Amino acid sequence: MIRNHFLTSDGLFLDNLGNIEENKANEQFFYDKKTLKILADIAEKFEYTCLLCAPTLGDELIRRGRKVRILDIDMRFAPLRGFRYFDIKKPLSFGEKYDLIVCDPPFTGVRIKQLFNAITKLSCNNPSQNILISWERQYLKKKFMKIFSYFNLRLTGFCLTYRQGFIPFPDELMKKYGEEVIVELYSNFPALN
Numbered sequence: 001m002i003r004n005h006f007l008t009s010d011g012l013f014l015d016n017l018g019n020i021e022e023n024k025a026n027e028q029f030f031y032d033k034k035t036l037k038i039l040a041d042i043a044e045k046f047e048y049t050c051l052l053c054a055p056t057l058g059d060e061l062i063r064r065g066r067k068v069r070i071l072d073i074d075m076r077f078a079p080l081r082g083f084r085y086f087d088i089k090k091p092l093s094f095g096e097k098y099d100l101i102v103c104d105p106p107f108t109g110v111r112i113k114q115l116f117n118a119i120t121k122l123s124c125n126n127p128s129q130n131i132l133i134s135w136e137r138q139y140l141k142k143k144f145m146k147i148f149s150y151f152n153l154r155l156t157g158f159c160l161t162y163r164q165g166f167i168p169f170p171d172e173l174m175k176k177y178g179e180e181v182i183v184e185l186y187s188n189f190p191a192l193n
Contacts, residue, residue: 030056032161039102039160040064042132042191046099050122053088054104055080069096071122091118098122103133104160104183112140116147127151132187134160153186160185 031039040060043049050069051058055077058070062081070077071086078085084094088110101122105115123129127150135144145153160183185191 030163032163035160035162036060038158038192039132043100043102046130048096048098049100049102050096050098052086052101052103052118052122053106054102055083057102057104058082069094069098086118088118089114091121093121093124095124097124098129100130100132103131105134112144112147116150120150123151128188130187130189132156132185132191134183134185136183148186152188154188156185156187156191158185158192159183 036057039054039057043051043057043061044064044066046066048067048069049061050071051061052071055070055072055074058068058077058080061068068082070080070083072083073085073087075085077083086092088105091114101119103115103119119129119131119133123131129151131151131153133148133153135141162183
């Protein structure tokens with residue numbers, strides 16, 4: 001459960017959106033306080049950050065006075081300043097240049113190639129685009145690294161943690177990969193320095 005004061009496009013804080021629950025059907029899981037702080041500390045060093053599937057990080061950056069583009073399928077976050085509806089499976093380019101793209105994607109609901117296509121469009125096909133992206137340690141990691149080699153991603157050594165402590169994968173994946181799901185952060189710049 002998350003309680004936020006939303007800053008709308010006209011600069012007014014809203015406190016009447018109430019509690020927003022994670023939408024597990026869309027593989028939506030909110031960061032714990034430690035992960036949220038670390039990611040926000042990294043992102044606030046950049047002028048204009050695009051947040052794909054990370055609306056609570058967008059909310060935190062707005063609170064810190066940063067310019068953000070929040071892209072998500074979850075319209076409950078539409079009141080956030082900088083929000084736009086975005087479907088990873090049918091990505092659109094907005095013709096905007098971002099200093100950083102942060103993505104915490106669904107791992108099973110979207111194919112890796114679809115995710116790559118979305119980030120490539122958002123980056124305006126720039127292989128030097130600064131990117132922070134999370135991926136599960138075991139689930140199709142080699143395929144993920146091969147497809148995203150265009151952006152020269154590397155492990156940061158940081159594992160993301162979420163409010164509920166874990167991400168429940170579908171039963172067939174749990175049997176294959178085990179109970180513990182570890183989400184690692186990748187970047188193509190020295191993110192944790």
